[in-house]
Amino acid sequence: MIWCPRCDQGWVTRARVPQESETFLLCYECDTxxxxREQDAHPPFLILEEYLARFGLDGLWSNIEILERKPGV
Incomplete structure (x- = not known):
């Protein structure tokens, strides 16, 4: 797991929408x-709410499955 290059305040974890096989990377702090692929502080990136809207879902963490836990948890 890496530290978020966009907000520099949270860990980046691997996650997925439960009904989908494609995984994505998500910052615990800023929801980027x-x-x-490689994370960057510059676009292209989305906010979790925008990403989940593609699947007709609300931008809630309860709509995703976390595949890695942040350090110390």
Missing amino acids: VWAD
Whole structure:
């Protein structure tokens, strides 16, 4: 797990929408979402709410499955 390059305040974890096989990267602090690739502080990235809207879902953490836990948890 890496420290978020966008907000510099949270860990980036791997997650997915339970009904989908594609994974994505998500910051625990600022809810930035990246495609499952290298993270960057500059676009292209989305906010969790925008990403989940693609699946017709509300931007809630309860609509995703976390695949990695942040350090110390």
